[in-house]
Amino acid sequence: xxxxxxxxxxxxxxxxxxxxxxxxxxxxxxxxxxxxxxxxxxxxxxxxxxxxxxxxxxxxxxxxxxxxxxxxxxxxxxxxxxxxxxxxxxxxxxxxxxxxxxxxxxxxxxxxxxxxxxxxxxxxxxxxxxxxxxxxxxxxxxxxxxxxxxxxxxxxxxxxxxxxxxxxxxxxxxxxxxxxxxxxxxxxxxxxxxxxxx
Amino acid sequence: xxxxxxxxxxxxxxxxxxxxxxxxxxxxxxxxxxxxxxxxxxxxxxxxxxxxxxxxxxxxxxxxxxxxxxxxxxxxxxxxxxxxxxxxxxxxxxxxxxxxxxxxxxxxxxxxxxxxxxxxxxxxxxxxxxxxxxxxxxxxxxxxxxxxxxxxxxxxxxxxxxxxxxxxxxxxxxxxxxxxxxxxxxxxxxxxxxxxxxxxxxxxxxxxxxxxxxxxxxxxxxxxxxxxxxxxxxxxxxxxxxxxxxxxxxxxxxxxxxxxxxxxxxxxxxxxxxxxxxxxxxxxxxxxxxxxxxxxxxxxxxxxxxxxxxxxxxxxxxxxxxxxxxxxxxxxxxxxxxxxxxxxxxxxxxxxxxxxxxxxxxxxxxxxxxxxxxxxxxxxxxxxxxxxxxxxxxxxxxxxxxxxxxxxxxxxxxxxxxxxxxxxxxxxxxxxxxxxxxxxxxxxxxxxxxxxxxxxxxxxxxxxxxxxxxxxxxxxxxxxxxxxxxxxxxxxxxxxxxxxxxxxxxxxxxxxxxxxxxxxxxxxxxxxxxxxxxxxxxxxxxxxxxxxxxxxxxxxxxxxxxxxxxxxxxxxxxxxxxxxxxxxxxxxxxxxxxxx
Numbered sequence: 001x002x003x004x005x006x007x008x009x010x011x012x013x014x015x016x017x018x019x020x021x022x023x024x025x026x027x028x029x030x031x032x033x034x035x036x037x038x039x040x041x042x043x044x045x046x047x048x049x050x051x052x053x054x055x056x057x058x059x060x061x062x063x064x065x066x067x068x069x070x071x072x073x074x075x076x077x078x079x080x081x082x083x084x085x086x087x088x089x090x091x092x093x094x095x096x097x098x099x100x101x102x103x104x105x106x107x108x109x110x111x112x113x114x115x116x117x118x119x120x121x122x123x124x125x126x127x128x129x130x131x132x133x134x135x136x137x138x139x140x141x142x143x144x145x146x147x148x149x150x151x152x153x154x155x156x157x158x159x160x161x162x163x164x165x166x167x168x169x170x171x172x173x174x175x176x177x178x179x180x181x182x183x184x185x186x187x188x189x190x191x192x193x194x195x196x197x198x
Numbered sequence: 199x200x201x202x203x204x205x206x207x208x209x210x211x212x213x214x215x216x217x218x219x220x221x222x223x224x225x226x227x228x229x230x231x232x233x234x235x236x237x238x239x240x241x242x243x244x245x246x247x248x249x250x251x252x253x254x255x256x257x258x259x260x261x262x263x264x265x266x267x268x269x270x271x272x273x274x275x276x277x278x279x280x281x282x283x284x285x286x287x288x289x290x291x292x293x294x295x296x297x298x299x300x301x302x303x304x305x306x307x308x309x310x311x312x313x314x315x316x317x318x319x320x321x322x323x324x325x326x327x328x329x330x331x332x333x334x335x336x337x338x339x340x341x342x343x344x345x346x347x348x349x350x351x352x353x354x355x356x357x358x359x360x361x362x363x364x365x366x367x368x369x370x371x372x373x374x375x376x377x378x379x380x381x382x383x384x385x386x387x388x389x390x391x392x393x394x395x396x397x398x399x400x401x402x403x404x405x406x407x408x409x410x411x412x413x414x415x416x417x418x419x420x421x422x423x424x425x426x427x428x429x430x431x432x433x434x435x436x437x438x439x440x441x442x443x444x445x446x447x448x449x450x451x452x453x454x455x456x457x458x459x460x461x462x463x464x465x466x467x468x469x470x471x472x473x474x475x476x477x478x479x480x481x482x483x484x485x486x487x488x489x490x491x492x493x494x495x496x497x498x499x500x501x502x503x504x505x506x507x508x509x510x511x512x513x514x515x516x517x518x519x520x521x522x523x524x525x526x527x528x529x530x531x532x533x534x535x536x537x538x539x540x541x542x543x544x545x546x547x548x549x550x551x552x553x554x555x556x557x558x559x560x561x562x563x564x565x566x567x568x569x570x571x572x573x574x575x576x577x578x579x580x581x582x583x584x585x586x587x588x589x590x591x592x593x594x595x596x597x598x599x600x601x602x603x604x605x606x607x608x609x610x611x612x613x614x615x616x617x618x619x620x621x622x623x624x625x626x627x628x629x630x631x632x633x634x635x636x637x638x639x640x641x642x643x644x645x646x647x648x649x650x651x652x653x654x655x656x657x658x659x660x661x662x663x664x665x666x667x668x669x670x671x672x673x674x675x676x677x678x679x680x681x682x683x684x685x686x687x688x689x690x691x692x693x694x695x696x697x698x699x700x701x702x703x704x705x706x707x708x709x710x711x712x713x714x715x716x717x718x719x720x721x722x723x724x725x726x727x728x729x730x731x732x733x734x735x736x737x738x739x740x741x742x743x744x745x746x747x748x749x750x751x752x753x754x755x756x757x758x759x760x761x762x763x764x765x766x767x768x769x770x771x772x773x774x775x776x777x778x779x780x781x782x783x784x785x786x787x788x789x790x791x792x793x794x
Contacts, residue, residue: 035364037363040363045545060442065509078539102539112539
């Protein structure tokens with residue numbers, strides 16, 4: 001069995017590590033072996049964050065190789081592009097339509113790429129590009145922190161794993177009082193009404 | 199038994215708890231920090247943040263002497279600090295088991311170097327185990343403690359960033375309950391006076407010979423025969439990468455990184471056609487194997503610098519011809535990510551360290567800095583640092599630069615946790631020698647970079663209890679520093695005056711700059727905003743490097759430069775931009791209404 005590889009990307013503080021915990025744990029929950037890897041510490045201080053998750057009957061390396069990620073899930077537009085080389089040609093990319101320009105862009109030396117530049121870069125690799133208004137949905141639910149659950153819902157819509165499996169892991173990772181709103185966010189992501197472009 | 203995902207650090211903590219460890223100590227340091235944080239969750243283990251790694255290891259050694267199993271955890275450079283304790287404890291041995299968990303940082307994700315601490319095991323004559331995943335991390339802690347008692351030696355457990363911070367499945371067990379081993383006074387064993395220590399050296403060499411024999415037989419060193427054309431010796435996370443890239447090869451998997459098993463290696467070498475070592479950082483195994491006069495390859499194929507990844511192992515194997523073919527489509531669609539705007543770690547919006555480095559830039563001072571969040575003051579656009587070396591080095595280096603040229607205008611910047619870690623002896627030296635050094639203590643009452651741990655100046659212990667808070671200002675005065683001032687980071691004028699006076703004082707001076715860590719507390723104002731009609735895009739506020747300040751779409755008519763914009767979702771209302779704006783084009787946030 002070939003492993004299923006996920007790369008999750010975001011900015012320190014966005015919850016990338018929690019989201020990757022949910023993905024890894026879901027793999028274990030459905031009876032597979034799962035491993036994940038990321039780096040804590042200095043890298044989290046508002047810096048670029050990448051987390052790897054792998055599912056298989058037996059996983060050796062917790063890190064994915066470049067060009068092998070079946071799913072790339074990015075919580076920020078620029079960060080999706082930074083790790084694009086991990087995506088397998090024909091793989092699925094799920095991007096939260098959020099722009100968070102780093103301080104390096106305030107000086108003329110670096111320019112934040114446009115949506116069109118980012119999307120066209122991906123179109124050369126795959127036709128499975130899901131641009132998700134995760135923050136917009138989260139704001140409508142009055143809790144920006146559930147944007148991650150929207151993305152996991154979107155991921156669930158393109159994978160052959162039941163929503164119950166995802167939700168049992170997802171809701172176990174949030175306080176009881178936030179379970180309903182996370183469930184709502186998950187289904188908003190899953191039913192695809194968020195799709196901005198594809 | 200329950201199978202759960204655990205990081206290597208969580209698994210080490212679980213292993214310590216299951217093995218009956220009763221005393222656990224550490225100083226925080228990435229990637230090892232979460233070990234003690236997780237041990238502290240178990241009520242039946244005493245866990246503490248010690249003031250530095252040497253104190254942590256001395257304390258754990260004492261607990262082991264007294265008969266309770268003990269653990270000390272630290273990052274690789276922390277073992278440099280604790281190395282004296284490592285070396286004497288190798289001679290004295292232990293009583294109850296002692297495991298020293300050492301977390302290396304190949305790839306320097308959060309460190310000043312990438313030293314390979316397997317060298318310490320050989321250097322100090324101490325056995326070292328090296329797990330490849332979390333399950334092994336847990337079971338190797340137990341094994342380390344058993345070997346420690348059996349062979350009367352501390353045992354090193356080598357984690358790396360990837361084994362510490364990867365999560366893999368672990369089967370949980372129950373806690374072992376152990377009797378306290380009686381402590382018996384034994385000067386010949388525990389008192390390292392020269393005449394006694396000389397005898398212990400014999401004991402250490404004899405023990406090493408026994409451990410070599412153990413390495414031949416221990417289960418965690420195992421041969422996994424596959425195809426004979428390629429035999430790979432590996433251990434730790436590198437073993438997992440090798441498995442990924444060479445699934446068909448034969449393996450000698452070494453769970454014990456030191457001592458190495460001569461006979462096992464000879465047997466394995468004889469059973470394969472080509473022998474290679476896949477190891478991260480130093481050619482530690484490779485050189486030892488070559489010393490046995492066995493033909494072996496390693497660093498001629500794989501890089502010595504930087505951490506390994508499955509990509510790097512595969513690409514190195516392809517380049518050297520060890521692997522033939524394309525491998526996965528790694529290089530086929532390499533996008534130009536080099537031209538993307540960088541997103542390095544930054545000081546948080548509202549962080550008081552920014553005010554300090556802004557002021558130091560204004561005063562054009564040479565800055566000898568130290569290890570902590572405030573090291574980020576070295577990055578653009580602040581660039582406000584001249585030297586960074588190691589924990590506590592700021593003060594000594596600043597003294598040396600001052601002594602080399604007494605007219606030199608320089609300061610040491612050191613965080614509160616680092617000040618208590620290793621700043622105090624340097625300050626004592628300054629007072630003793632009347633060295634005119636200026637020490638700026640960036641005091642936010644927490645160990646920020648590693649994730650907000652307590653320390654002797656924070657007033658809170660690892661278990662969350664309130665405790666005595668040592669004031670950096672008071673301790674400096676008590677040590678004989680006559681010029682001590684305390685200022686608030688948000689008081690730019692007061693801070694500038696205090697630093698000017700300190701650098702002119704002609705004697706040791708301490709300026710304690712108090713601030714609040716944005717993860718722990720908050721400012722009392724709502725977000726600030728740019729008054730668009732008054733902003734002319736001068737870029738002054740960009741130069742403080744605040745992540746909440748970005749370029750807006752709007753250009754100034756005259757200058758054609760983009761005006762500034764403050765992201766209200768990120769601004770925490772500190773007001774530094776308001777203070778630096780020369781055109782009063784920033785509107786102060788309203789005072790926060792406290793909801794109780």
